[in-house]
Amino acid sequence: xxxxxxxxxxxxxxxxxxxxxxxxxLRDRDDALDxxxxxxxxxxxxxxxxxxxxxxxxxxxxxxxxxxxxxRRRAVRSRIFGLWPGGRTDGEDESDPLERIASRAPExxxxxxxxxxxxxxxxxxxxxxxxxxxxxxxxxxxxxxxAETAQAMECSEGSVKTHYFRALHALRGRLEEVW
Amino acid sequence: MIEKPRGPQxxxxxxxxxxxxxxxxDGLDAATRARLAAARHAAVSEAGSRRGATWRGWAPVAIAxxxxxxxxxxxxxxxxxxxxxxxxxxxxxxxxxxxxxxxxDLDLVAEDLEFYAWLDxxxxxxxxxxxxxx
Numbered sequence: 001x002x003x004x005x006x007x008x009x010x011x012x013x014x015x016x017x018x019x020x021x022x023x024x025x026l027r028d029r030d031d032a033l034d035x036x037x038x039x040x041x042x043x044x045x046x047x048x049x050x051x052x053x054x055x056x057x058x059x060x061x062x063x064x065x066x067x068x069x070x071x072r073r074r075a076v077r078s079r080i081f082g083l084w085p086g087g088r089t090d091g092e093d094e095s096d097p098l099e100r101i102a103s104r105a106p107e108x109x110x111x112x113x114x115x116x117x118x119x120x121x122x123x124x125x126x127x128x129x130x131x132x133x134x135x136x137x138x139x140x141x142x143x144x145x146x147a148e149t150a151q152a153m154e155c156s157e158g159s160v161k162t163h164y165f166r167a168l169h170a171l172r173g174r175l176e177e178v179w
Numbered sequence: 180m181i182e183k184p185r186g187p188q189x190x191x192x193x194x195x196x197x198x199x200x201x202x203x204x205d206g207l208d209a210a211t212r213a214r215l216a217a218a219r220h221a222a223v224s225e226a227g228s229r230r231g232a233t234w235r236g237w238a239p240v241a242i243a244x245x246x247x248x249x250x251x252x253x254x255x256x257x258x259x260x261x262x263x264x265x266x267x268x269x270x271x272x273x274x275x276x277x278x279x280x281x282x283x284d285l286d287l288v289a290e291d292l293e294f295y296a297w298l299d300x301x302x303x304x305x306x307x308x309x310x311x312x313x
Contacts (some may be wrong), residue, residue, distance in 0.1 A: 003226075004223050004226060004227050007222075007223050008219065008220075008223045011219045011222060011223070012216075012219060013218075015215040015219055015296060016204045016212065017200075017204050019207070019211065019215055020200065020203055020204050029211065033211070033214055033215070036215065037214075037221075037222075039183045040218050040219055040221075040222035041218075041221065042224050042225060044222040044226035045225060045226065048226035061244070094221065114199060115203075117199055118199045118200070118202070121196060121199055130230070139198060140193050140197060141196060141200040143197075168185075168189055168193070171192070173197070175192075176192075179195065
Protein backbone atom coordinates (compact mmCIF):
# COMPACT_ATOMS: atom_id res chain seq x y z
CA UNK A 1 0.00 0.00 0.00
CA UNK A 2 1.23 3.51 -0.82
CA UNK A 3 2.85 5.27 2.17
CA UNK A 4 0.65 8.36 1.77
CA UNK A 5 -2.52 6.24 1.83
CA UNK A 6 -1.28 4.40 4.94
CA UNK A 7 -0.51 7.68 6.69
CA UNK A 8 -3.89 9.12 5.72
CA UNK A 9 -5.68 6.05 7.12
CA UNK A 10 -3.71 6.13 10.33
CA UNK A 11 -4.39 9.82 10.92
CA UNK A 12 -8.05 9.46 9.97
CA UNK A 13 -8.39 6.71 12.55
CA UNK A 14 -6.75 8.64 15.33
CA UNK A 15 -7.52 12.34 14.71
CA UNK A 16 -10.81 12.65 16.62
CA UNK A 17 -9.58 10.75 19.63
CA UNK A 18 -6.36 12.77 19.60
CA UNK A 19 -8.42 15.94 19.54
CA UNK A 20 -10.42 14.80 22.57
CA UNK A 21 -7.19 13.83 24.38
CA UNK A 22 -5.78 17.31 23.71
CA UNK A 23 -9.07 18.92 24.69
CA UNK A 24 -9.13 16.99 27.98
CA UNK A 25 -5.65 18.29 28.79
CA LEU A 26 -6.05 21.86 27.53
CA ARG A 27 -9.80 22.36 28.02
CA ASP A 28 -9.89 24.60 24.97
CA ARG A 29 -11.13 23.63 21.50
CA ASP A 30 -8.92 25.89 19.40
CA ASP A 31 -5.75 25.12 21.34
CA ALA A 32 -6.55 21.40 21.03
CA LEU A 33 -7.07 21.71 17.27
CA ASP A 34 -3.76 23.56 16.89
CA UNK A 35 -1.91 20.91 18.87
CA UNK A 36 -3.41 18.03 16.85
CA UNK A 37 -2.64 19.80 13.58
CA UNK A 38 0.97 20.34 14.71
CA UNK A 39 1.31 16.69 15.75
CA UNK A 40 0.00 15.48 12.38
CA UNK A 41 2.45 17.67 10.47
CA UNK A 42 5.36 16.66 12.67
CA UNK A 43 4.59 12.94 12.30
CA UNK A 44 4.28 13.29 8.52
CA UNK A 45 7.48 15.34 8.16
CA UNK A 46 9.74 13.48 10.55
CA UNK A 47 8.38 9.96 10.83
CA UNK A 48 6.31 9.40 7.66
CA UNK A 49 8.98 7.00 6.42
CA UNK A 50 8.94 4.87 9.57
CA UNK A 51 7.03 1.61 9.94
CA UNK A 52 3.33 2.27 10.51
CA UNK A 53 3.46 0.10 13.63
CA UNK A 54 5.59 2.79 15.28
CA UNK A 55 3.18 5.60 14.48
CA UNK A 56 0.72 5.33 17.44
CA UNK A 57 3.39 5.74 20.12
CA UNK A 58 5.28 8.38 18.11
CA UNK A 59 2.12 10.33 17.36
CA UNK A 60 0.98 10.45 20.97
CA UNK A 61 4.46 11.37 22.15
CA UNK A 62 4.44 14.31 19.70
CA UNK A 63 0.90 15.17 20.74
CA UNK A 64 1.81 15.32 24.43
CA UNK A 65 4.91 17.39 23.68
CA UNK A 66 2.59 19.82 21.89
CA UNK A 67 0.19 19.80 24.83
CA UNK A 68 3.03 20.58 27.25
CA UNK A 69 4.27 23.41 25.02
CA UNK A 70 0.75 24.86 24.87
CA UNK A 71 0.42 24.60 28.65
CA ARG A 72 3.74 26.37 29.12
CA ARG A 73 2.74 29.15 26.71
CA ARG A 74 -0.56 29.49 28.53
CA ALA A 75 1.16 29.69 31.92
CA VAL A 76 3.44 32.47 30.65
CA ARG A 77 0.47 34.31 29.10
CA SER A 78 -1.48 33.93 32.31
CA ARG A 79 1.39 35.40 34.36
CA ILE A 80 1.70 38.36 32.00
CA PHE A 81 -2.05 39.05 31.93
CA GLY A 82 -2.19 38.52 35.70
CA LEU A 83 0.13 41.48 36.15
CA TRP A 84 -2.16 43.65 33.98
CA PRO A 85 -4.94 45.39 35.97
CA GLY A 86 -8.24 43.72 35.05
CA GLY A 87 -6.36 41.09 33.04
CA ARG A 88 -8.08 37.84 32.22
CA THR A 89 -7.32 34.94 34.58
CA ASP A 90 -6.62 31.42 33.39
CA GLY A 91 -9.68 29.80 34.91
CA GLU A 92 -12.11 32.15 33.20
CA ASP A 93 -14.52 30.65 30.70
CA GLU A 94 -13.34 31.68 27.22
CA SER A 95 -15.89 29.83 25.13
CA ASP A 96 -18.30 31.49 22.76
CA PRO A 97 -21.56 32.41 24.62
CA LEU A 98 -23.60 31.24 21.61
CA GLU A 99 -21.92 27.82 21.76
CA ARG A 100 -22.78 27.60 25.45
CA ILE A 101 -26.43 28.32 24.68
CA ALA A 102 -26.40 25.70 21.89
CA SER A 103 -24.87 23.10 24.20
CA ARG A 104 -27.80 23.49 26.56
CA ALA A 105 -30.31 22.46 23.92
CA PRO A 106 -32.63 19.65 25.07
CA GLU A 107 -31.09 16.18 24.73
CA UNK A 108 -32.52 12.76 25.37
CA UNK A 109 -32.06 11.74 29.04
CA UNK A 110 -29.42 9.10 28.34
CA UNK A 111 -27.26 11.44 26.31
CA UNK A 112 -27.66 14.13 28.92
CA UNK A 113 -26.57 11.73 31.65
CA UNK A 114 -23.60 10.52 29.59
CA UNK A 115 -22.52 14.11 28.89
CA UNK A 116 -22.80 14.90 32.60
CA UNK A 117 -20.78 11.79 33.52
CA UNK A 118 -18.13 12.78 30.97
CA UNK A 119 -17.92 16.25 32.50
CA UNK A 120 -17.33 14.64 35.90
CA UNK A 121 -14.61 12.45 34.38
CA UNK A 122 -12.96 15.49 32.79
CA UNK A 123 -12.99 17.36 36.10
CA UNK A 124 -11.56 14.38 37.98
CA UNK A 125 -8.87 13.90 35.32
CA UNK A 126 -7.94 17.58 35.59
CA UNK A 127 -7.26 17.11 39.30
CA UNK A 128 -4.82 14.23 38.75
CA UNK A 129 -1.05 14.77 38.55
CA UNK A 130 -0.04 15.18 34.89
CA UNK A 131 1.77 11.83 34.53
CA UNK A 132 -1.12 9.88 36.09
CA UNK A 133 -3.59 11.64 33.79
CA UNK A 134 -1.41 10.88 30.78
CA UNK A 135 -1.09 7.20 31.69
CA UNK A 136 -4.84 6.84 32.21
CA UNK A 137 -5.77 8.64 28.99
CA UNK A 138 -3.32 6.69 26.84
CA UNK A 139 -3.88 3.25 28.39
CA UNK A 140 -7.56 3.28 29.19
CA UNK A 141 -9.19 5.86 26.90
CA UNK A 142 -6.88 5.66 23.89
CA UNK A 143 -6.24 1.92 24.22
CA UNK A 144 -2.44 1.88 23.81
CA UNK A 145 -0.69 -1.12 25.36
CA UNK A 146 1.87 -0.72 28.16
CA ALA A 147 4.88 -0.68 25.80
CA GLU A 148 3.31 1.92 23.49
CA THR A 149 2.28 4.05 26.46
CA ALA A 150 5.83 3.89 27.82
CA GLN A 151 7.18 5.01 24.44
CA ALA A 152 4.66 7.83 24.22
CA MET A 153 5.40 8.97 27.79
CA GLU A 154 9.17 8.44 27.39
CA CYS A 155 9.42 6.40 30.58
CA SER A 156 9.72 2.75 31.64
CA GLU A 157 6.87 0.27 31.46
CA GLY A 158 7.06 -0.06 35.25
CA SER A 159 6.42 3.68 35.64
CA VAL A 160 3.43 3.43 33.32
CA LYS A 161 1.93 0.67 35.46
CA THR A 162 2.48 2.63 38.66
CA HIS A 163 1.01 5.87 37.27
CA TYR A 164 -1.92 3.98 35.79
CA PHE A 165 -2.71 2.08 38.97
CA ARG A 166 -2.67 5.29 41.04
CA ALA A 167 -4.77 7.16 38.48
CA LEU A 168 -7.36 4.40 38.33
CA HIS A 169 -7.81 4.30 42.08
CA ALA A 170 -7.86 8.08 42.47
CA LEU A 171 -10.52 8.38 39.76
CA ARG A 172 -12.61 5.58 41.21
CA GLY A 173 -12.47 7.26 44.59
CA ARG A 174 -13.68 10.54 43.11
CA LEU A 175 -16.28 9.29 40.68
CA GLU A 176 -17.95 6.25 42.15
CA GLU A 177 -20.48 8.32 44.06
CA VAL A 178 -21.45 10.54 41.13
CA TRP A 179 -21.45 7.87 38.39
CA MET B 180 7.28 -4.51 37.59
CA ILE B 181 4.27 -6.83 37.49
CA GLU B 182 1.01 -5.09 36.72
CA LYS B 183 -1.24 -5.07 39.75
CA PRO B 184 -4.28 -7.30 39.32
CA ARG B 185 -7.46 -5.40 38.58
CA GLY B 186 -10.69 -6.49 40.14
CA PRO B 187 -14.08 -6.59 38.42
CA GLN B 188 -14.91 -3.16 39.82
CA UNK B 189 -11.77 -1.68 38.26
CA UNK B 190 -12.65 -3.28 34.93
CA UNK B 191 -16.21 -1.98 35.09
CA UNK B 192 -14.89 1.49 35.83
CA UNK B 193 -12.46 1.33 32.89
CA UNK B 194 -15.22 0.13 30.59
CA UNK B 195 -17.50 2.97 31.66
CA UNK B 196 -14.74 5.57 31.17
CA UNK B 197 -13.98 4.20 27.70
CA UNK B 198 -17.65 4.24 26.70
CA UNK B 199 -18.04 7.84 27.81
CA UNK B 200 -14.87 8.89 25.99
CA UNK B 201 -15.93 7.06 22.80
CA UNK B 202 -19.35 8.73 22.96
CA UNK B 203 -17.72 12.14 23.31
CA UNK B 204 -15.51 11.35 20.27
CA ASP B 205 -18.54 10.25 18.22
CA GLY B 206 -20.40 13.39 19.23
CA LEU B 207 -17.84 15.84 17.82
CA ASP B 208 -19.46 18.63 15.82
CA ALA B 209 -19.13 18.87 12.04
CA ALA B 210 -16.95 21.98 12.13
CA THR B 211 -14.34 20.27 14.33
CA ARG B 212 -14.39 17.14 12.17
CA ALA B 213 -13.90 19.26 9.06
CA ARG B 214 -10.94 21.11 10.57
CA LEU B 215 -9.34 17.82 11.61
CA ALA B 216 -9.80 16.38 8.11
CA ALA B 217 -8.26 19.52 6.57
CA ALA B 218 -5.28 19.28 8.93
CA ARG B 219 -4.83 15.63 7.97
CA HIS B 220 -4.88 16.38 4.23
CA ALA B 221 -2.29 19.12 4.74
CA ALA B 222 -0.03 16.75 6.70
CA VAL B 223 -0.30 13.93 4.15
CA SER B 224 0.39 16.21 1.18
CA GLU B 225 3.33 17.72 3.08
CA ALA B 226 4.75 14.21 3.59
CA GLY B 227 4.34 13.46 -0.14
CA SER B 228 6.06 16.65 -1.24
CA ARG B 229 8.92 16.08 1.21
CA ARG B 230 9.49 12.57 -0.13
CA GLY B 231 9.77 14.02 -3.65
CA ALA B 232 12.00 16.81 -2.42
CA THR B 233 14.30 14.28 -0.74
CA TRP B 234 14.83 12.38 -4.01
CA ARG B 235 15.30 15.59 -5.95
CA GLY B 236 17.79 16.74 -3.33
CA TRP B 237 19.90 13.58 -3.66
CA ALA B 238 19.81 13.35 -7.47
CA PRO B 239 22.74 15.80 -8.14
CA VAL B 240 24.86 14.01 -5.54
CA ALA B 241 24.16 10.62 -7.16
CA ILE B 242 25.05 11.99 -10.61
CA ALA B 243 28.29 13.53 -9.30
CA UNK B 244 29.32 10.30 -7.54
CA UNK B 245 28.60 8.21 -10.67
CA UNK B 246 30.61 10.60 -12.86
CA UNK B 247 33.53 10.51 -10.40
CA UNK B 248 33.42 6.70 -10.33
CA UNK B 249 33.56 6.42 -14.13
CA UNK B 250 36.42 8.95 -14.24
CA UNK B 251 38.43 6.96 -11.69
CA UNK B 252 37.90 3.69 -13.61
CA UNK B 253 39.01 5.26 -16.89
CA UNK B 254 42.03 6.95 -15.31
CA UNK B 255 43.22 3.94 -13.29
CA UNK B 256 42.72 1.09 -15.75
CA UNK B 257 45.68 1.65 -18.24
CA UNK B 258 48.22 1.69 -15.43
CA UNK B 259 46.87 -1.56 -14.01
CA UNK B 260 47.15 -3.45 -17.28
CA UNK B 261 50.35 -5.47 -17.80
CA UNK B 262 52.86 -3.63 -19.97
CA UNK B 263 53.01 -4.76 -23.55
CA UNK B 264 49.39 -5.85 -23.68
CA UNK B 265 47.94 -2.37 -24.08
CA UNK B 266 47.66 -0.40 -27.25
CA UNK B 267 47.51 3.39 -27.17
CA UNK B 268 47.18 4.73 -23.59
CA UNK B 269 43.61 4.38 -22.28
CA UNK B 270 42.30 2.48 -25.27
CA UNK B 271 42.01 -1.03 -23.71
CA UNK B 272 40.22 0.29 -20.63
CA UNK B 273 37.76 2.22 -22.76
CA UNK B 274 37.24 -0.86 -24.96
CA UNK B 275 36.53 -2.93 -21.87
CA UNK B 276 34.10 -0.33 -20.59
CA UNK B 277 32.35 -0.21 -23.95
CA UNK B 278 32.06 -4.00 -24.01
CA UNK B 279 30.54 -4.09 -20.53
CA UNK B 280 28.26 -1.15 -21.24
CA UNK B 281 27.09 -2.60 -24.57
CA UNK B 282 26.33 -5.95 -22.98
CA UNK B 283 28.40 -7.89 -25.57
CA ASP B 284 28.65 -11.65 -25.35
CA LEU B 285 31.74 -12.07 -23.19
CA ASP B 286 32.23 -15.75 -24.22
CA LEU B 287 33.17 -14.57 -27.72
CA VAL B 288 35.71 -12.17 -26.25
CA ALA B 289 37.22 -14.99 -24.17
CA GLU B 290 37.50 -17.19 -27.29
CA ASP B 291 39.25 -14.33 -29.13
CA LEU B 292 41.73 -13.97 -26.29
CA GLU B 293 42.58 -17.69 -26.45
CA PHE B 294 43.06 -17.36 -30.20
CA TYR B 295 45.45 -14.40 -29.80
CA ALA B 296 47.40 -16.25 -27.07
CA TRP B 297 47.77 -19.22 -29.42
CA LEU B 298 48.99 -16.89 -32.20
CA ASP B 299 51.52 -15.42 -29.77
CA UNK B 300 52.83 -18.87 -28.92
CA UNK B 301 53.13 -19.73 -32.60
CA UNK B 302 55.06 -16.58 -33.39
CA UNK B 303 57.38 -17.14 -30.40
CA UNK B 304 58.06 -20.71 -31.59
CA UNK B 305 58.75 -19.41 -35.10
CA UNK B 306 61.20 -16.83 -33.74
CA UNK B 307 62.90 -19.53 -31.64
CA UNK B 308 63.15 -21.84 -34.65
CA UNK B 309 64.69 -19.05 -36.75
CA UNK B 310 67.22 -18.42 -33.97
CA UNK B 311 68.38 -22.03 -33.91
CA UNK B 312 68.69 -22.29 -37.70
CA UNK B 313 70.69 -19.06 -38.15
